[in-house]
Amino acid sequence: MAEVRIDSVEKRFGHLQVIHGIDLTIADGEFVVLVGPSGCGKSTLLRMIAGLEEISAGTISIGGRVVNDLEPRERDIAMVFQSYALYPHMNVERNMGFSMALRKQPKAAINEAVGKAAGALELEPYLARLPRELSGGQRQRVAMGRAIVRRPEVFLFDEPLSNLDAQLRVQMRTEVRKLHQRLGATSIYVTHDQVEAMTMADRIVVLEQGRIAQAGSPLELYDRPASRFVAEFIGSPAINILPGAVARGAVSIRLPAGAVEAPLAADLGSAEVDVGIRPEHLRRVRDGGIEGVVQVIEHLGAETYVFLDVGLGRDLCWRMPGRPDVAVGETVSLGFDPGNLNLFVSGSGERLGSPRAAA
Amino acid sequence: MLVLRGPSRAFGYGLLALGVFLIIAPFLWVGLQSLKYEIEILKGSWIFPPTAFNYEDVLWSRRSDFPKNVVNSIIVASVSTAMVLVIGTLAAYSLSRMRWSRWISATFLGWTLVFNMIPPLTLVGPWYLLFREVGLTETLTALVLTHIALHLPMTIWMMMAFITDVPRDLEEAAMVDGCRRIDAFRRITLPLVTPGLIAAGVLAFVFSWNEFAVALSLTGRHTATVPVAIARFAQQYEVQYGQMAAASILSTIPALVLMFFGQRFVVQGLTLGAVK
Numbered sequence: 001m002a003e004v005r006i007d008s009v010e011k012r013f014g015h016l017q018v019i020h021g022i023d024l025t026i027a028d029g030e031f032v033v034l035v036g037p038s039g040c041g042k043s044t045l046l047r048m049i050a051g052l053e054e055i056s057a058g059t060i061s062i063g064g065r066v067v068n069d070l071e072p073r074e075r076d077i078a079m080v081f082q083s084y085a086l087y088p089h090m091n092v093e094r095n096m097g098f099s100m101a102l103r104k105q106p107k108a109a110i111n112e113a114v115g116k117a118a119g120a121l122e123l124e125p126y127l128a129r130l131p132r133e134l135s136g137g138q139r140q141r142v143a144m145g146r147a148i149v150r151r152p153e154v155f156l157f158d159e160p161l162s163n164l165d166a167q168l169r170v171q172m173r174t175e176v177r178k179l180h181q182r183l184g185a186t187s188i189y190v191t192h193d194q195v196e197a198m199t200m201a202d203r204i205v206v207l208e209q210g211r212i213a214q215a216g217s218p219l220e221l222y223d224r225p226a227s228r229f230v231a232e233f234i235g236s237p238a239i240n241i242l243p244g245a246v247a248r249g250a251v252s253i254r255l256p257a258g259a260v261e262a263p264l265a266a267d268l269g270s271a272e273v274d275v276g277i278r279p280e281h282l283r284r285v286r287d288g289g290i291e292g293v294v295q296v297i298e299h300l301g302a303e304t305y306v307f308l309d310v311g312l313g314r315d316l317c318w319r320m321p322g323r324p325d326v327a328v329g330e331t332v333s334l335g336f337d338p339g340n341l342n343l344f345v346s347g348s349g350e351r352l353g354s355p356r357a358a359a
Numbered sequence: 360m361l362v363l364r365g366p367s368r369a370f371g372y373g374l375l376a377l378g379v380f381l382i383i384a385p386f387l388w389v390g391l392q393s394l395k396y397e398i399e400i401l402k403g404s405w406i407f408p409p410t411a412f413n414y415e416d417v418l419w420s421r422r423s424d425f426p427k428n429v430v431n432s433i434i435v436a437s438v439s440t441a442m443v444l445v446i447g448t449l450a451a452y453s454l455s456r457m458r459w460s461r462w463i464s465a466t467f468l469g470w471t472l473v474f475n476m477i478p479p480l481t482l483v484g485p486w487y488l489l490f491r492e493v494g495l496t497e498t499l500t501a502l503v504l505t506h507i508a509l510h511l512p513m514t515i516w517m518m519m520a521f522i523t524d525v526p527r528d529l530e531e532a533a534m535v536d537g538c539r540r541i542d543a544f545r546r547i548t549l550p551l552v553t554p555g556l557i558a559a560g561v562l563a564f565v566f567s568w569n570e571f572a573v574a575l576s577l578t579g580r581h582t583a584t585v586p587v588a589i590a591r592f593a594q595q596y597e598v599q600y601g602q603m604a605a606a607s608i609l610s611t612i613p614a615l616v617l618m619f620f621g622q623r624f625v626v627q628g629l630t631l632g633a634v635k
Binding site for chain 1 (some may be wrong): 363460526528532533534535536537538542547550551619
């Protein structure tokens, strides 16, 4: 087991810099998810940890050993690829035992390790099959099994679930998490799916254009996003962003129908802001709230998403528990607790300061 | 799938039959000549008593060099094919996988392409002088070297298509699992491009086996290959039509056998990347 330290790591492809000085320490046994939109550099960072990409500047160390100049095979890692990368000409058993066979371990030890992993992943009936004779979910499990048999210091996952259908993905999410709890190995998991990140991570690292936008526990990121980017990236349905201003201890949300004012717990000075309201923090009020016309109602059973036109061009999402008592075309007034607002400075998108923290 | 019906179907089959006839007819004609005595050939008769005399004469008669020519051809074709496969596969791997700067790979591939477009005959003169300088004229070594040079571009291009088709992830997974790059190449990539090796190998062998222009000028009496030997049946004062035909038929056997077994891979190799 090992700690992974990333110190001022940069990556350039020719003149194009894709990673701009990232510092990150991943504790022994921690499950860290790197998340971000495509092109944010998350896969590149993972591949640099794996040794599949050269490091342009900075150092990466695994278990206290600087690995910059080590080959992937010398880093004691295992990686699960998005494509699974199963060896097409080897059966499941040989795929899973390949790393041990390379290290010239005795046949009996290989069989035992493969058997154990196959048992845990319910792959025993398929050991003699070739990868092309397996379903997507089974292939995915073989890829995981191959990583387990390797018994590495660090597990690396590169979007391992994104080729699965939705139902299987949810199931495998739990499997991966269980696997981590059983093995306790340091794990770094790359995904563009923020739901995966929220549900699996001990700690999420949000990357934006090759920089860390925020790192923290899932709830920290959800409740106190450091920037508008993080706020919009984390959470589904996405946070509502409305234009507004802060002055004299109050926030005013500017809507075409008129401003909605709310007091803040602390005086944050005066600034133009983007006001972020999570859909579940809206509630229906008789009047004096944000007024909008119901456009679309999405029923999820346990809860309902209602999309309202408030005259801003993009719809406001209201997430209500249970079944709706509104109809399409109806005008609804929505209120909120100012303590739940996230305020971001217009333009820079930086967090202005949390009303809740101040309260 | 193109489906033809009615008259167009008949027309289609007619065209096909014509094509097959155009390809097969000369071959059959040569086959017929090989079974005739000289006199029947000169008479141009269609009905004749068949004889194996030509084959016996070519293969077993004391004055015939043909068995020796076959051995020469086998040596040249096998050695040059083996070398072409080794060099070509490694070159293709390097060009496909290593991040060469675009200039290097473009220059290299462009050169191979140009080289492939030059008629080999233009190279024969320089090669002859070259090999005479180093004392390699009339040796099989010289011929093997030229055949390697001639067939390397085609092999590189073909193997590149096959190697590029193998996902990079596989090698990376192998390297994470504990392989050095060379092991990943040997244990993962190479087994997966075996069809490509067969296809490229068959083509290189057949081309080398049939190559005439270079072999004619670089070989002597003892190092002549089969195509050269066949041409020598036509001499200044006498053309041995029967023996020539028999030798021609015999010379097609290795190519036919190889094509028969390798056909599937060759077709796949030539169309790889074209249809996906």
